[in-house]
Amino acid sequence: MHILNIAAYKFVALDRLPDLQTAMREALQSRAITGTVLLAEEGINLFLAAPGPAIHDFLVWLRQDTRLSDLPVKESWSHAAPFRKLLVKVKPEIIKMNHPAIQPSAGRAPAVDAATLQRWMDCGHDDGGRPVVTLDTRNAFEVDVGSFKNAIDWRIAKFTEFPQALLKHRDTLQGKTVVSFCTGGIRCEKAAIFMREAGVEQVYQLDGGILKYFEECGHAHFDGACFVFDARRALDPGLQPRVPLSPG
Template sequence: MMQILNIAAYKFVTLAQPEVLQTSIGQALEQRAIKGTVLLAEEGINLFLAGPAGDIHDFLAWLKQDDRFADLQAKESWSGAQPFRKLLVKVKPEIIRMNHPAIQPAAGRAPAVDAATLKRWLDAGHDDTGRPVVTLDTRNDFEADVGTFKNAIDWRISKFTEFPEALQAHKEELAGKTVVSFCTGGIRCEKAAILMREAGIENVWQLEGGILKYFEESGRAHFDGECFVFDERRALDPELKPQVNPVAKPLSRPTLPAVPTALGVLSDS
């Protein structure tokens, strides 16, 4: 049985005309047996896609011909069938909605901590300076209910736009601690970390690559449960295996000409 490669990736980068990219990316994906969602905004790109490995790798190679996406890092997992029902390429005001326009990650990222370092800190109970470490779940409450880091701070938000208000209500709880924000793949915790730093919280880090990257590099250490995902797999365990394997459907492979490889195809300038 053919295995389906699932990828999640994002990058905060200034895109002056995302509508132009919407067209070219949509055409590139339609010429391959790929489904899922691509979100574009002036602040960057966010994608969740699945298809045969050859098609996924071919699309990523095509996308990375654009210098703005050359260093795009995709997190990979596998399923027995296609977990997405359709393909959507959409332009949005934000690639992850926070309703806080002053936060511009493309202008400068918050410091990131990798999976191995976070595991080491959690093993010890403190960071390299001896400061207590806490993990902060920036996902929705129903996601945290499926699985989260042990003793993680969870403000029970029902959507990410509630995070700024929750931060104001709970900011004092974070004083004197090293705070590591986390989410599924990194995009929400990156925005959250920038907001926390702007709010005056000094020792804030984002978990590089989110839970999925942590699973890949550190397994189930300090994590209870599974990682919720927004597709038919429902959740991934620390071995990146799906809770539910989607029912296999015949793959329809378009018989269209190969996608042009010229860099100009992806240019929005």
């Protein structure tokens, strides 16, 4: 396997987006990297693939921007690139929620790392003795591919439905420690902030999402695979495509 796949996001104030879009497209094209980059005033979200040296060289270039110097990246490997082309887009939000008051760059919700979540699920409660529940913030069709055992699933069809679902079910979460999770962390970060502002007292986000959890904890407490929005379709707990890619 020689194709390095990376997923990364960061909520950070960005300006001069058209200029950044042009520079980033040129940097990626010159390294023959494919995938998708979303840019917004609230931050960056990207999914990219290429041979390892090209990806690492691009990250060196990207991190010269002090706003992105600490961009956390999740990695996995495949035999072929899961993207056929490159897209660099400017969007109103890097993950659409339709709640502009939610600004993660102004302050993150508390995060729990993968090892701590596994320990809590092993015990059934957090370090303070409160019962722990996991809340899947992804779309229903993603959940159907795989999720944490006994995770709360409100069967939303798109992330913009999450706020209304939370308000409907908010009372059922009181008295519990709620850990929101998603594929790579971006949706559950916004979701956790919204839940705290809506009055849910004890909320954490799973830092790095399912992909980081797989990397650090494997299949513990997880049934199935993690849906991804590329040609791999789903990754198993070893971060390998559930159905091998055809060279493309």
